[in-house]
Amino acid sequence: MPRLERSPTYRLVFDAIERRILGGHLKIGDPLPTEMELAEQFGVNRSTVREGIRLLEQEGLITRDGGKRPRISAPQYKDLASAASRALVLHAVTFRELWEASMLIEPATAELAAMNIDPVELERLADNIRAMETAVADLESGASFDVEAFVTLDRRFHEILAEASKNRVLMLAHEPVTTLFIPAGRIILPRLKTWRRVLDAHRVIHGYLAAHDAAGAREWMRKPMDDFRRGYALTGLDFDTPLDAAAYAR
Amino acid sequence: MPRLERSPTYRLVFDAIERRILGGHLKIGDPLPTEMELAEQFGVNRSTVREGIRLLEQEGLITRDGGKRPRISAPQYKDLASAASRALVLHAVTFRELWEASMLIEPATAELAAMNIDPVELERLADNIRAMETAVADLESGASFDVEAFVTLDRRFHEILAEASKNRVLMLAHEPVTTLFIPAGRIILPRLKTWRRVLDAHRVIHGYLAAHDAAGAREWMRKPMDDFRRGYALTGLDFDTPLDAAAYAR
DNA sequence: TTTGTCGGAGTGTCCGACAATTGCACAAAT
């Protein structure tokens, strides 16, 4: 049976506006027409329009900057990444799947980054490494237990690399995976204290990137990831156990 | 300056319900509490609750099955894929980026599939190949110009492979990329008439998968993709021109 | 030039209402 059903009006509103955006009638940066205008144009109530707008909003097609007029925008990676992360967690994805994908994406990202990185990004990486040096020194000296700072810097390193690859498809694939690694990192790193090894690897990778040595960058990107896998096993966590949903409910 | 701002209430509603889902208080398949209940619990108006629910809905965290009570659900890959595709197109991603990512993901998918594929999926692939045989025969004999059928079968082939990889992260990364390839395929394939080569490659890949030969599968997956890249150039299309948004506004 | 005031526009939130549909229980018919 064809299972006929008609969409609710608020969804039709969403579809209509979406088409206007993708069709180019509403360009990125343009302000969305006022809710009243839309309500009149579509011949529906303002409340209904608002519900349609919420769909657009969650999709990232419009951004609201304070209480003022929303504007059309291209969905941000962050939004998609968090959506993807949520989905993967709810689908009870395992660490093995995550790691397999990461082992694929990260070295390739490093490779492309080696070919396409520009001086500004190299300098940003250098800054990141310097910051991580002090973070590691603090952690090793016991002056601080700020694991979060280290994890954030590590993530930022990979993020800059993804940008440097100049490949937005990879960037998009990259984000959710690193997001899901974070909670695992928070658990593993403090136990194994592999700060120094991570930092060293970052330094070497930075060197390869500066020299535009794709093969080298690729190879060294694998190392900290292998460490990570071993760390996961060493802390007694099982590869094939689904990731814990609760840990991701920020 | 910390740029302080408070989220609108409907977003707080979204956050609250989202946390309940990720925290496991609301399990997948459960019905969402009624709008009235939620309004009372949160101490807000039903309209506000509804706007929050629209956010959940677009996120794919709830599905509405006709006019009845919405149920909690894990976001489907299809939804995420279409969102990602939209985002990439709006970000004016180029064919080069798409192809680079695909050249990374597809062979790896084939490799994993060779290791993890089960008999059912092998049979599904065989069915797909048989269907493509008749499609190609029709196209070559001039009995039909149904390019769409061929493209759909090709897509389905890759989809089965992604499932067979048993890696849901890859599956997720896979979807948007193939989605974006479709319009290009519709243009390229009829001009170059490489149906036969694609079909042959699929046959060979199927053989490698049946033999659980990962290296072979990986290698042969590259071939039709290389064809595709050459085809793109031969039809006069530029690698670094952004994909056409209009072609994706279904 | 900066600061204060004012009104218009627009979003955020609330209230109340009603049609349409679904779910369920119960009676009627085969």
Add this chain to the structure above:
DNA sequence: ATTTGTGCAATTGTCGGACACTCCGACAAA
């Protein structure tokens, strides 16, 4: 006994109207 019809309660979808709050530009005052 299974199916079919009926009535009622619950719930969603849509509507209309209302008001507070914020942002913005204009214009006056220091």
